[in-house]
Structure formats: C-alpha cells, structure tokens
Amino acid sequence: MSVFVDEDTRVVVQGITGGEGKFHAGQMIEYGTNVVAGAVPGRGGQEVQGVPVYDTVEQAAREEDADASVIFVPPAFAGDAIMESLDSPLDLAVAITEGVPTQDMAAVRKRLSEVDTNLIGPNCPGIITPGESKLGILPGNIFSSGNVGLVSRSGTLTYQVVDSLSERGLGQSTAIGIGGDPIIGTTFVDALEAFEADPDTHAVAMCGEIGGEDEEKAAEFIGANMDTPVVGFIAGRTAPPGKRMGHAGAIVSGSGTGTAESKIDALNAAGAEVAETPEQVAGAIEDLL
Amino acid sequence: MKLHEFQAKELFADAGIPTPDSQLASTADEVVAAAEDIGYPVAVKAQVQVGGRGKAGGIELVETADEARAAADSIIGMDLKGIHVDRVLVEEAVDFVNELYVGVTMDRGEGKPVAMVSTRGGVNIEEVAEEDPDAIVREHVDPAFGLHPYQARKAVFEAGVDREIANDVASVLQTLYQLWDDNDGADAEINPLMVTSDDDVIAADAVFNVDEDALFRQPRIAEYEEETKSDDPLEQKADEYGFDYVRLDGNVGIIGNGAGLVMTTLDLVDHYGGTPANFLDVGGGAKADRIANALDMVFSDENVDAVVFNIFGGITRGDEVARGINEALGQFEEIPKPVVVRLAGTNWEEGMEILDESLVTVEQTLEDAVQRSVEYAQEVEA
Numbered sequence: 001m002s003v004f005v006d007e008d009t010r011v012v013v014q015g016i017t018g019g020e021g022k023f024h025a026g027q028m029i030e031y032g033t034n035v036v037a038g039a040v041p042g043r044g045g046q047e048v049q050g051v052p053v054y055d056t057v058e059q060a061a062r063e064e065d066a067d068a069s070v071i072f073v074p075p076a077f078a079g080d081a082i083m084e085s086l087d088s089p090l091d092l093a094v095a096i097t098e099g100v101p102t103q104d105m106a107a108v109r110k111r112l113s114e115v116d117t118n119l120i121g122p123n124c125p126g127i128i129t130p131g132e133s134k135l136g137i138l139p140g141n142i143f144s145s146g147n148v149g150l151v152s153r154s155g156t157l158t159y160q161v162v163d164s165l166s167e168r169g170l171g172q173s174t175a176i177g178i179g180g181d182p183i184i185g186t187t188f189v190d191a192l193e194a195f196e197a198d199p200d201t202h203a204v205a206m207c208g209e210i211g212g213e214d215e216e217k218a219a220e221f222i223g224a225n226m227d228t229p230v231v232g233f234i235a236g237r238t239a240p241p242g243k244r245m246g247h248a249g250a251i252v253s254g255s256g257t258g259t260a261e262s263k264i265d266a267l268n269a270a271g272a273e274v275a276e277t278p279e280q281v282a283g284a285i286e287d288l289l
Numbered sequence: 290m291k292l293h294e295f296q297a298k299e300l301f302a303d304a305g306i307p308t309p310d311s312q313l314a315s316t317a318d319e320v321v322a323a324a325e326d327i328g329y330p331v332a333v334k335a336q337v338q339v340g341g342r343g344k345a346g347g348i349e350l351v352e353t354a355d356e357a358r359a360a361a362d363s364i365i366g367m368d369l370k371g372i373h374v375d376r377v378l379v380e381e382a383v384d385f386v387n388e389l390y391v392g393v394t395m396d397r398g399e400g401k402p403v404a405m406v407s408t409r410g411g412v413n414i415e416e417v418a419e420e421d422p423d424a425i426v427r428e429h430v431d432p433a434f435g436l437h438p439y440q441a442r443k444a445v446f447e448a449g450v451d452r453e454i455a456n457d458v459a460s461v462l463q464t465l466y467q468l469w470d471d472n473d474g475a476d477a478e479i480n481p482l483m484v485t486s487d488d489d490v491i492a493a494d495a496v497f498n499v500d501e502d503a504l505f506r507q508p509r510i511a512e513y514e515e516e517t518k519s520d521d522p523l524e525q526k527a528d529e530y531g532f533d534y535v536r537l538d539g540n541v542g543i544i545g546n547g548a549g550l551v552m553t554t555l556d557l558v559d560h561y562g563g564t565p566a567n568f569l570d571v572g573g574g575a576k577a578d579r580i581a582n583a584l585d586m587v588f589s590d591e592n593v594d595a596v597v598f599n600i601f602g603g604i605t606r607g608d609e610v611a612r613g614i615n616e617a618l619g620q621f622e623e624i625p626k627p628v629v630v631r632l633a634g635t636n637w638e639e640g641m642e643i644l645d646e647s648l649v650t651v652e653q654t655l656e657d658a659v660q661r662s663v664e665y666a667q668e669v670e671a
Contacts, residue, residue, distance in 0.1 A: 076505055101503035102395055103473055106432040109400035125603065137573075139603045139635050154549020155573075156601045159634055160655060163601070180548055182397045209549050212397045235552040238559045239535075239568075246533040246548025246570040248502065249397070276560060278553065279656055 002129035002174040003149070003194035003201070004092055004118065005068065009133050010036045012060040012069040012090075014081050016048045020096075021072035024137050025049045028070070031140040033133045036064040039084075057088040068092040070126065070135045078122060079104030086117045093185070094135045095122035102248070105183035112185060119185025123247070125155035125177035136177070146171020148285055149195035149228075151188060152207035153180050153214075153247070157235060157278070161205055164282035170289070173201040180209070180247030188218035196226050203229050203288050205281050206272075208263055210236030211250045215263035223270035231284040232267040232274040234260045290499045291338045295378045296513045297495035304468050306461055306479070307491045311380035320361035321354050323379035329353065330382040333360040335367070335374040343412060345369055350382055383491055388481035389450065390414050390425070391462045393469040402430040404441065404466055406448040406458070410481040436466040457490045458482065472510055473503030523567075523590055530582045532569055539564025541666045542587035542596040542626070546571050546605045554599050554659060563663030566593045574604040580613025588625055594669035596628045597662035599655055607632045607640025618648040627665040631658035 011028070015021035016038025026049045029035050037060035038048050044055035054060040057069060069090055073081040078097040085093035086108070100122045112119055120127055126136010130143040138155070142162050148170050152158040155177050162175065176191050178184055188206060195201040208215035215234065222230050237260040239245050241252040252258045264274045275281040292300070295313050302308045312323035313336070324331045335347035342348055347369045349360040357379075367374050390410035396403040407425040409417045417424050428444040430436045441459040450458050461482060469477040478496040485491065504511045527534030533548065537555075541563045545551040548570050555565040567590060571583050587596050600610050610632060618624055628649045632640045644651065650665075652658035 075502060099502040101473055101506075102475065102500045103402075103432065103470070103503065106395065106400055106402060110431065110433055137604055142634065152549065154547055154552075155603060156545075156547030156634075157549035157553055159601045159603055160550055160553070163633060182395065183400045207549065209552060214398075217398070233553075235549045235556060237556045238565060239552060239555070240537065243535045243568075244533075245535060245552050245568055250548055250552065277557060277656060279654070 002132065003198050004120070004174065004176070005127055005129050005133045005135055007032070007034070007132040009068050009092070009135070010034050010064065010066045011135060012037045012039050012057055012064070012066040013072065014039045014057060014069050014085065015072035016040060016053060017043050017046070018072055022048055024072065025051070027140070028134055031134050033135065036066050039069070057084045057090070061088045061090060066090065068135060069094070071095040071097060073097055075099035075101070079108055082108050082119060082122070083111060086111055086115050086119070089115060090117055092118050092120070094120045094124070094126050096124065096126060096136055098123040100181065102182055105181065109183055118190070120176060121179040121184060123181045124179030125158060127174065127176045129174045130172055138175070138177070142166065143175060144171040146173065147200055147202040147289070148172050149198070149201040149204040150175040151191040151195070151204065152177055153209050153249070154207060154235065157207050160278045161207060161233070161281050164279050165205070165285065168282050168286050170282060170285060173198060180249050182212065182249040188214050189221045192218055192221055192226060192230070196228050201228060203231065203285050205231050205233070205285055207233045207235065209234060209247070209250050210239050210245065210252050210260050211247070211258040213257065216266040219266035219270040219272065222267070222272050229288045230272040231281050231288070232272045233278065233281050234263045234274065236260050290501050290504070290510070290514060292497045292499065292513055293336045293338065293516065294334065294495055295336055296516070297497035298492070300468060300472070300497060301492055301495050304464050306464050307489065308495070309381040309383055309491055309493060311378050313376055314361070314379050315365065315376045317358045317361035317365070320377060320379055321357045324351065324357040325354065327379060327381050331357065332380045332382050333357065333364055334378045334380060335364050335369055336376040336378055337369050337372045337374050339370045339372055342369065347374065383483045383493055384485060385483035386486050387484035389458060389484060389490070390480045391458065391465060391482050392476065392478040392480070393466050393474065394476045396429065399429060402432060402466070402469070404428045404430060404436055404444055404462055406444045406450065406462060408449050414480050430466070435470060436463060438463060441466070453488045454484055454490055461490060461492070473500045473507055474498065475500050523586065526586055526589070530586065532571060532583065532586065534586065535568040536590070537565050537567055538592070539566045540592050540594040540670065541662050542566045542590060542593035544569045544571065544583045544587060544596065545599040546573065546575065546601065550599065550601060554597065554655070557656065557659040558597070558663060561660050561663045563666055566590055575609065577609050577613035577616055580610050581617035584614065584617040584628070593626055595662045595665035596626055597658055598628060598630045599658055600632050600634070602632070602634030602636060604635070606635050607637040608643055611640035611643040614649060615643065615645045619645070624648060629658045629662040629665065631655055
C-alpha cells in the first residue's frame with residue numbers, strides 16, 4: 001500500500017510540450033508511471049513521448065480515463081492550470097511550478113475547499129511511491145520500496161534524507177514533497193493523516209522548515225491522532241528573522257512566528273523525536289522500526 | 290519586495306487615502322527648501338527599509354530652517370541599522386489626538402487575506418500583537434469576493450474606533466484592501482493612521498510589500514524596483530546572477546542547491562561549531578557557469594575563510610557542477626580559500642571523475658563536508 005499514488009494512477013501532464021514538461025514526462029514514463037496523456041491548449045492532436053496531447057485537461061481525463069495530473073506550466077499561468085485540473089475533475093493534481101503568485105494560490109485554496117481533488121504543491125518536487133509511480137521531478141533511482149513515509153517542504157532535503165534512509169536499508173512507502181510556498185494544497189497534517197491510515201507505513205519522517213505554522217499544526221495532529229511514530233527535522237535553526245531563505249514560505253517574521261524553536265518544541269511536546277541532522281533522522285527511524 | 294515609504298505614500302495618495310504633504314530630498318539645501326515650501330513644523334524621515342527608524346534616530350521633528358538643516362546633516366549619510374541613508378522625506382507634521390492601525394496581509398495558515406484594525410496604533414504595535422492580540426481585530430476575506438464594505442465597518446466598530454471617524458477609517462481600510470488586491474500586495478500597513486482634533490484621518494506612515502512572484506503583472510510596482518535594491522554590493526551581485534542569497538556574519542561560505550538543504554547546511558555548520566557566512570541557493574538544474582558564478586560570489590565576501598559546496602542532484606547534474614568548480618578554481622594560481630565539495634545524486638560519479646581534486650577537498654557525506662569546512666575556517670582564524 002501507499003498514499004495518494006500507486007501503479008494504477010493514470011496521469012495527465014499539463015504543459016507536456018514545454019522543455020521541462022517533455023523531459024520529465026519521459027522520466028516518469030521510464031520510471032513506470034502510467035502517463036496516459038498531455039494537456040496543452042492549442043496542441044490537441046499532437047503526440048509527445050508516445051502519449052496523445054489534448055487541448056483541455058477535461059478532454060484528456062474523459063478520453064484517457066486519467067485521475068491525476070502533473071503541472072509544468074509557467075508561473076503566470078499555473079494558478080489557472082491548477083484550477084483547470086480541479087474542475088476537470090481529477091483526484092490528484094501535483095503542481096511543480098515555482099513562483100506562483102500568492103494571491104493566485106489564495107483563490108486556488110478557496111476552490112480546493114469546494115472540490116474533492118487533492119493538490120500537492122506548488123513549488124514542490126512531487127510525490128513518489130517507489131517501484132510503482134512517480135509524479136514530478138524526484139530522481140527515482142535514489143528511492144526504494146519499504147515502510148517509511150516521508151513528507152517534506154523541500155526537494156533536495158528530501159533526497160538527502162532518503163539517501164540516509166537507503167544507506168540503512170530503510171525503504172519508503174511514499175515520499176511527498178509538499179512545497180516551500182506560503183500557501184500550498186496538501187499540508188503536513190493532510191499527509192500525516194494519509195500515512196496514519198496506511199497499514200504499510202510503519203514510521204514517518206517529517207522534514208519541516210522555518211516559516212508559517214504548519215509544523216505546529218502537524219504536532220497537534222500527531223499528539224491527538226497518530227499511533228504511527230514520527231521523527232521530525234526542522235531546517236533553518238540558524239536563519240535570521242526577516243530574511244527569506246530561498247523559499248517564499250521560509251521566513252521568520254519580525255514578530256517571531258515561524259521560528260525553528262517553536263516548531264521543535266511543539267513536536268517534542270507531541271511526543272515526536274526531533275533529529276538535529278538528516279543522518280540522525282534515519283538513525284531515529286531505524287531505532288523505531 | 291518592500292516599497293520605500295515615499296513610494297507607498299504615492300500609491301496610497303493616488304488611490305485617495307489622505308496622506309500628509311511631503312517632498313523627497315537628498316541634500317540639506319533640498320530639505321530646507323522643502324520645509325519652507327510645506328511650512329513648519331515638518332518631520333524629516335530617513336527613507337530606508339528598517340523597522341524602528343524613529344527610535345534609531347532616523348526621524349526628527351523640526352520647527353525652523355536651522356533645525357531642518359541640522360536634522361538633514363545628521364540623518365543624510367548616517368548608517369541606520371547598517372543601511373546607508375541617502376534620502377529623506379520632508380513631511381508636514383500632523384497634529385494628532387489619536388493613533389490607529391490598519392493593515393492587510395495574507396494569513397498563511399488560513400490561506401486567506403485578512404484585514405486588520407486596532408485603536409492602539411503607533412510604535413508599539415508589534416508588542417500589542419504579541420501581548421494583547423485581541424486588541425487587533427482581524428477580518429478574514431474570501432478572495433473570490435474581496436473585502437465587503439460591511440466587513441470593513443464590522444472590523445472598525447469591533448475595534449472600538451470612535452463613531453465620528455468610523456466611516457472614514459472603514460473607507461481607508463477598504464481602499465487599502467483594494468490596493469493590496471490590485472497590486473499583488475504581501476503586506477500593506479498604515480501605522481499610525483493619525484486622527485486629528487478636527488476628526489480627520491491621515492496616513493502618517495505607509496508600508497507596502499509586494500509579492501515578488503507577481504511583479505511580471507505589476508508594471509507600476511516594477512518601476513519602483515530599481516530604487517528598492519539592496520545597498521549591499523554582494524546582495525546586488527547575487528541579484529545580477531539570479532541567486533537566492535542572504536548575507537550572514539560568520540566565516541564559512543555555503544553553496545548548495547535547494548532552499549531546505551542549504552538551510553540544513555547552515556544549521557550543520559552551526560551544529561559543528563562554525564558560523565555561516567551566507568545562504569546561497571544555486572537553484573535547480575544549475576549549469577557549469579552558474580556554479581562558477583556562485584563560487585565567485587562567495588569568494589568576494591571577505592569574511593569567508595572556507596567554503597562548503599554541497600550538491601544533491603535531482604535535476605542538477607554532478608558533471609555540470611564539477612565542470613563549474615574546475616572552471617572557477619582553475620583560473621587561480623593559488624586557491625584563495627579552501628573549498629570542500631560533496632556531490633551526491635544525479636551523475637555524481639561522472640562529476641567525481643571530472644572534478645580536479647587538486648583544487649578542492651572532497652568528502653562523501655554532508656556531515657563530513659561541513660565538519661571539514663568548519664575546521665578549515667577555524668584554522669584560518671587561528
């Protein structure tokens with residue numbers, strides 16, 4: 001078992017005719033993802049990476065029975081592309097695009113509350129169920145199948161932790177990069193809820209970072225609802241207030257919210273161990289299993 | 290992106306929010322001329338992007354030409370919390386009886402805009418927010434509809450604003466929300482919104498921060514951009530190269546890919562007893578020239594004594610990284626600062642073959658690479 005995606009997930013790639021979209025559609029197919037169509041307005045009827053392209057996501061979903069999409073659309077049009085996938089309607093949309101205006105995401109978030117689609121991202125590496133399917137840009141070869149759930153706000157930090165897990169022979173059930181933006185679809189709480197319900201996820205590694213209060217909300221959820229053990233990691237302990245550390249969402253505000261300390265305290269209070277290095281995350285998970 | 294006070298006020302005034310009469314000046318003569326023109330008393334206000342300007346000596350109230358000149362001399366050219374002041378706003382001093390706060394921002398947790406009002410405006414609003422959060426009334430906004438007029442009134446009455454001025458304050462809040470919405474605002478604030486003895490309201494300060502990701506559709510704001518550039522030459526260079534870069538005060542230079550991993554590298558430097566000199570994210574898919582530019586950036590920070598280069602390739606390829614490092618370091622007769630490299634992920638083996646190991650120290654793990662760079666930095670310091 002796994003969460004959100006498996007070998008049966010049928011994927012539309014929005015923006016499949018662009019450089020990134022085309023390359024990663026190929027990579028996904030090579031990994032074994034069931035990519036069934038592309039969607040690009042005005043390009044219907046073409047074929048890219050061996051799959052048919054449609055003008056709209058709805059056509060692609062209808063004709064090819066797709067239930068998920070991956071979005072490689074430039075930031076100016078990404079909000080609209082996400083809206084399109086929500087209305088098509090699909091079960092899951094994964095938005096890779098970095099730099100989507102925050103106000104566009106506020107509108108998306110509003111729409112998400114009205115539909116059943118799950119959104120992962122934007123500004124994320126995507127999601128992978130090792131050995132079955134990957135939706136996004138994660139390098140498939142570093143992952144291996146197993147029982148550790150992984151959820152992270154950062155792409156390359158995810159790879160670092162997976163590397164440490166693999167070194168100890170700890171495979172992953174599903175790994176989700178939820179993205180580094182201030183407003184995102186799937187949050188830590190949503191991901192943890194899914195892992196808690198998955199019998200094949202025996203432990204969860206959760207990699208947070210400074211900014212916002214999602215980690216604090218996750219801690220609350222862990223304390224109240226989880227039997228599956230969680231090991232936390234928070235990046236940005238040494239980040240100065242008021243400076244945006246790369247991610248639009250990674251900023252400690254002047255009034256002191258979003259600090260690493262507050263997140264670590266909250267996780268500890270919820271009974272989750274918080275590791276100091278990526279290597280220690282893997283060590284702590286190994287001890288738990 | 291943060292607008293300067295004078296830019297934000299221009300925006301507010303054009304939208305119909307009352308603002309004091311003001312002029313921008315960059316010399317003492319200009320300050321005096323502006324003050325005479327506006328009429329004393331006037332406030333002379335440093336135009337720099339730091340909080341607590343007044344407390345730090347960046348704002349003076351003057352009543353004569355001599356005082357205006359003296360204020361200009363002390364403020365223009367001063368270093369305010371590390372930032373050089375080269376312009377001041379000369380502004381009509383408002384005779385007020387009360388100070389309010391109004392603001393609009395994005396509530397990340399809710400994913401919704403929020404409009405805010407408080408009767409406890411003034412310099413201590415951040416303390417108020419901390420100690421007595423209920424003194425700031427918050428009204429969440431459905432982005433599909435915008436701020437309804439009744440919501441603006443509700444927030445104003447709920448906050449306890451006097452009946453005589455309530456409509457005017459609600460109207461300022463409504464306009465501020467519209468500006469925030471139309472211009473892709475991140476935070477918009479008027480603090481204080483002064484209330485005069487004649488029951489007029491006037492925006493004595495103005496904060497307007499814009500979502501940088503939306504500048505492509507905000508031509509007016511983008512025109513302001515040039516003037517809001519950082520004064521730090523290194524941060525300017527980072528802008529030029531298109532890096533996410535933050536300068537810090539330590540001596541271990543840090544280069545990596547991906548915000549979370551770079552932050553983690555900073556934290557590890559601290560964990561092993563070192564101090565980070567910077568945050569530098571080369572982003573995804575960096576090619577050799579970009580890698581060389583990153584090294585150039587970090588080398589030009591004179592505080593840096595050693596560099597740790599940590600790349601975990603997803604879409605970034607190890608061979609490109611290795612080429613960039615060879616290219617950047619190959620041009621020196623003697624490497625200016627020791628560089629520790631750790632490559633993992635996509636094409637790391639190819640990268641290790643290409644990398645000229647006579648130029649750098651190679652480590653296999655992130656932890657070892659960080660520890661080694663901290664040791665090097667400590668040796669240089671000692």
